[in-house]
Amino acid sequence: QVRLVESGGGWVQPGGSLRLSCTASGSSDRINVMAWYRQAPGKLRETVATVTITGNINYAESVKGRFTVSRDNAKNTMYLQMNSLKPDDTAVYYCWADDSWGQGTQVTVSS
Numbered sequence: 001q002v003r004l005v006e007s008g009g010g011w012v013q014p015g016g017s018l019r020l021s022c023t024a025s026g027s028s029d030r031i032n033v034m035a036w037y038r039q040a041p042g043k044l045r046e047t048v049a050t051v052t053i054t055g056n057i058n059y060a061e062s063v064k065g066r067f068t069v070s071r072d073n074a075k076n077t078m079y080l081q082m083n084s085l086k087p088d089d090t091a092v093y094y095c096w097a098d099d100s101w102g103q104g105t106q107v108t109v110s111s
Helices: none
Strands: 003-007 010-012 016-026 033-039 046-052 057-059 067-072 079-084 091-097 105-108
Touching: 003 067, 003 091, 016 033, 016 091, 016 105, 033 079, 046 067, 046 079, 057 067
Parallel strands: 010 105
Antiparallel strands: 003 016, 016 079, 033 046, 033 091, 046 057, 067 079, 091 105
16 A cells, blocks of 8 residues: 655645645556645545646646646655635645645645
């Protein structure tokens, strides 16, 4: 089973930027799909972005034009560049791959 470790969360003012990273280890197979999810207090977990090993990408409508997902297959690492952050982006962000979840990293956007 793959192990996922996220990093890069924190506090930022509205309009600011953060970059999340997710590194996968423990799998001898190539990981086809990696994804970012988020869960705000009192809300369901939702998909933020997905990226396949061939580079196909999808975004949630709420983050299009502000967030950019990418991955470095050689490093088994996925990134999420988040720009123009809004208070509504406040959530715990989770990495998903190969039916495994990371521990989550808190992102807080407030003034």
